[in-house]
Amino acid sequence: MNRVFRDPVGGTLFPQGSVVCIGAFDGLHRGHQALVRQAVTDAHAHNLPAVAISFEPLPREFFAKETQPQRLMLPRDKVVGLRRLGADAVGLLRFNAAMTQMSAEDFVNEVLVNRLRANAVWVGPEFRFGHRRTGDMAMLRAMGAEKGFRACEIEGVAVGDARVSSTGIRAMLAEGRFDEVERMLGRPYAISGRVVRGQQLGRTLGYPTANIRYGHYRPALQGIYAVRVHGIDAAPKPGVASFGTRPTVNGVEPLLEAHIFDFDGDLYGKHLEVAFVEKLRDEVRFNSLDDLVLQMRIDDAQARAILGMHPNSDPLKVN
Numbered sequence: 001m002n003r004v005f006r007d008p009v010g011g012t013l014f015p016q017g018s019v020v021c022i023g024a025f026d027g028l029h030r031g032h033q034a035l036v037r038q039a040v041t042d043a044h045a046h047n048l049p050a051v052a053i054s055f056e057p058l059p060r061e062f063f064a065k066e067t068q069p070q071r072l073m074l075p076r077d078k079v080v081g082l083r084r085l086g087a088d089a090v091g092l093l094r095f096n097a098a099m100t101q102m103s104a105e106d107f108v109n110e111v112l113v114n115r116l117r118a119n120a121v122w123v124g125p126e127f128r129f130g131h132r133r134t135g136d137m138a139m140l141r142a143m144g145a146e147k148g149f150r151a152c153e154i155e156g157v158a159v160g161d162a163r164v165s166s167t168g169i170r171a172m173l174a175e176g177r178f179d180e181v182e183r184m185l186g187r188p189y190a191i192s193g194r195v196v197r198g199q200q201l202g203r204t205l206g207y208p209t210a211n212i213r214y215g216h217y218r219p220a221l222q223g224i225y226a227v228r229v230h231g232i233d234a235a236p237k238p239g240v241a242s243f244g245t246r247p248t249v250n251g252v253e254p255l256l257e258a259h260i261f262d263f264d265g266d267l268y269g270k271h272l273e274v275a276f277v278e279k280l281r282d283e284v285r286f287n288s289l290d291d292l293v294l295q296m297r298i299d300d301a302q303a304r305a306i307l308g309m310h311p312n313s314d315p316l317k318v319n
Contacts, residue, residue, distance in 0.1 A: 027072035040086035104130025
């Protein structure tokens with residue numbers, strides 16, 4: 001099926017019924033995965049489509065007054081990840097002023113019953129919904145009994161003694177704790193996107209990069225990193241990446257720039273995934289491009305060592 005829809009209200013999308021799971025799903029960590037898989041299993045048992053419901057922008061982004069909150073995952077990657085987990089359809093519902101005014105009762109009636117014909121609704125712990133977050137699990141169960149759907153809640157997921165949460169993962173990324181992040185996600189933290197043309201400054205300086213935009217979103221990490229890049233060949237390629245606003249050249253929007261070691265092919269338009277391995281340093285403004293190039297050579301050597309590569313014969317040589 002692989003349907004993606006945005007409108008929360010309108011004609012019935014699944015007249016035969018559906019099994020729904022609801023969440024922000026930022027990062028698609030192990031807790032999110034458990035929720036989606038439970039809904040998918042339930043859907044298969046009842047021969048119904050599994051529908052994953054999220055919101056775009058995320059509610060926390062919509063309500064942010066000044067500084068945008070950090071985001072772990074771009075919308076496209078969320079849709080791809082939900083499909084890989086088995087969702088037959090994904091609703092990225094428009095979270096706008098009208099949505100904030102929708103009562104919990106109207107959300108159930110208009111979205112879950114009329115739009116989706118929900119047979120079951122799966123949510124995570126402490127789920128709240130509707131205007132001023134007045135809807136909770138007790139209301140969902142009561143309305144489900146009245147409207148003819150099951151309301152189901154999964155328990156939180158823990159890794160060791162730590163509960164898995166997007167908030168916790170953001171804090172770990174800020175501190176460069178990538179091993180712990182991988183345990184929370186069940187995979188290395190990565191950002192993917194299509195390679196776009198930049199100013200080609202890196203090529204001029206001897207370090208050509210594959211550039212991936214992050215749009216107007218605020219990333220959960222910034223700095224210089226040892227990385228592995230997927231999507232070029234069957235095996236990932238090692239490299240070093242800068243992720244930030246490029247203060248030395250007065251950049252504004254966040255840009256992921258990955259320099260792939262010992263590679264000189266054309267990647268424009270190719271979809272790549274950049275997996276973060278270890279942080280080297282913070283992003284800083286340099287007084288000159290010469291100072292920047294000197295630091296780039298040092299970053300190159302450090303990243304090669306972290307990734308188990310033989311260093312260049314001269315670590316300060318410009319490639």
